[in-house]
Amino acid sequence: MSQPSPTSPPLPAGQPSASVYRHSGFLAFLSARLIAVFATQVQAVVVAWQVYDLTREPLALAYVGLAQFLPMLCLLLPAGDLIDRFDRRRILALSWAVGAVCSGLLWWLSGHGATGVNGIYAVLVLFGCARAFSGPAMQSLLPQIVPREQLAQAIAANSMLMRAASIGGPLLGGVLYAIGGGELTYALCFICFALGAALLARVAVPYATPPAAAQGSMWQRFGAGIGFIRSRPIILGTISLDLFAVLLGGVVALLPIYAHEVLHVGPAGLGALRSAMAVGEVGAGLYLSMRPFNRRVGSTMFIAVAIFGAANLVFALSTWFWLSFAALLVAGAADMVSVYIRGALVQFSTPDAMRGRVNAVNMLFIGSSNELGEFRAGTSAAWLGVVPAAVLGGLCTLGVVGAWALAFKPLRKVDKFEEAAQAR
Incomplete structure (x- = not known):
């Protein structure tokens, strides 16, 4: 591991982040992550469509999320501890190599005409194991690549480019699946992960x-990370707001059903819907990467999450494809603002020696809001119907925003990112 720079040189006045793209390590990191996220997005849309195409059961989509979430939950402790103790690049590379193996297995299943979904679920469990390490490793690696003064802009640029992959991935995945089935798309994912x-x-x-010498047991080290999060209301409030807002209000898992039964579009239309949020995210991320802001960040995050919930509510009630697309686009833009603020607050509040454990908990919360949220959405659709489930989710998101604004006053009041490190 490279030795640390003793201090980061101050940036010229008026140029807070002008040279972030001049870091060769940052550009290499962006390229590698862009390719891997592209593969993840392609694979996600193809797996969702394939599972629903085979079963026509909303509950089957719920199990897609659950199969990936449970391994993440089980591996949270060793993932965070290992990321703080070993080379984060190697851990991330190994995680993506396992992702390539998973794409290869899905490729093999498609090529052999598998008609059941149990094999797909088994591969998704292995993929969830890989994501338990890749997510926190990626988040913990970025502050080692750029100086602290440029971290906020690097987060915005990184998030924006990742969402760009989220546009092309679902669109290409839907088109390729419509043309050649799963074999072609899974082969592309295999190449990208590798x-x-x-x-x-x-x-x-x-x-x-340099990593500090390990002290105590793995449980004790991870407990120290949990204690640190609990002592920082800004971190706890930030990651828990995202958890419950998306867990209760996310609609991504319902998109295959909306494409089939509400909007009456095929795989290409599903890919467009999945890309709509990414279009809004990229637009907002591009603006933030050029004009990062650092005032009233706490209240702005609450407003952004509220807009996300309202836009999902519009999508839930829409029967017009382009209105649905526009609603998801607005939700994506609001989500990007929230992601930018959330990521910067967590990074500014956490010392490097503890980033692996803190980001492991953060990624568990993100995974809960996404994968477990898919399970919640699928079961709700099976019990209530797809439209009532989506409407209820949007209302729940708005309720969460109000409750968290009252419960986490320090988060609502924080003005600048630098203030997060001192808040208790």
């Missing part, structure tokens, strides 16, 4: 600090 893992060798980490 290439992303190889590119990580070019990532420099000049701001990494």
Whole structure:
């Protein structure tokens, strides 16, 4: 691991983040992550369509999310501890290599005409194991690549480019599945994961600090990370707001059903719907990467999450494709603002020696809101019907925003990112 730079040189006045793209390690990291996220998005839309196409059961989509979430829950403790103790690049490369194996297995299942979904679920469990390590490793690696003064802009640029992959991935995945089924798409995912893992060798980490000597048991070290989060209401409020807002209000898992039964579009239309949120995210992320803001960040995050919930509510009630697309686009833009603020608050509040454990908990919350949220959405659709389930989800998101604004006053009142480190 590279030795840390003792101090980061101050940036010229009026140029808070002008040279972030001049870091070769940052560009290499962006390239590798862009490819891997592209593969993840392609694979997600194809798996969702394939499972629903085979079963026509909303509950089957719920199990897609659950199969990926449970391994993440079980591996939370070792993932966070290992990321703080070993080279984060190697852990991330190994995780993506396992992702390539999963794409290869899905490729093999499609090529052999598998008509059941049990094999797909088994592969998704292995993929969930890989994501338990890749998610927190990616988040913990970025502060080792760029100086602290440029971290907020790097987060915005990184998030924006990742959402760009989220546009092309679902669109291409839907089109390729419509043309050639799962074999072609899974083969592409295999290549992308393998290439992303190889590119990580070019990532420099000049701001990494040598890992501290391990003290106590793994449980004790992880307990210290939990204690740190509990002592920081800004971190706890930030990650728990995202957890419950998306867990209760997310509609992504319902998109295959909406495409089939409400909007009456095929796989290509599903890909467009999945890309709509990413279009809004990229637009907002592009603006933030050029014009990052650092005032009234707490209240802005609450407003953004409220807009996300309201836009999902519009989508839930819409029967017009383009209105649904527009609603998801607005939800994506609001989500990007929330992601930018949330990521910066967590990174500014956490010392490097504890980032693996804190980001492991953060990624568990994100995974809960996404994968477990898919299970919640699928079961709700099976019990209540797809439209009532989506409407209820949007209302729940708005309720969560109000409750968290009252419960986490320090988060609502924080003005600048730098203030997060001192807030207790």
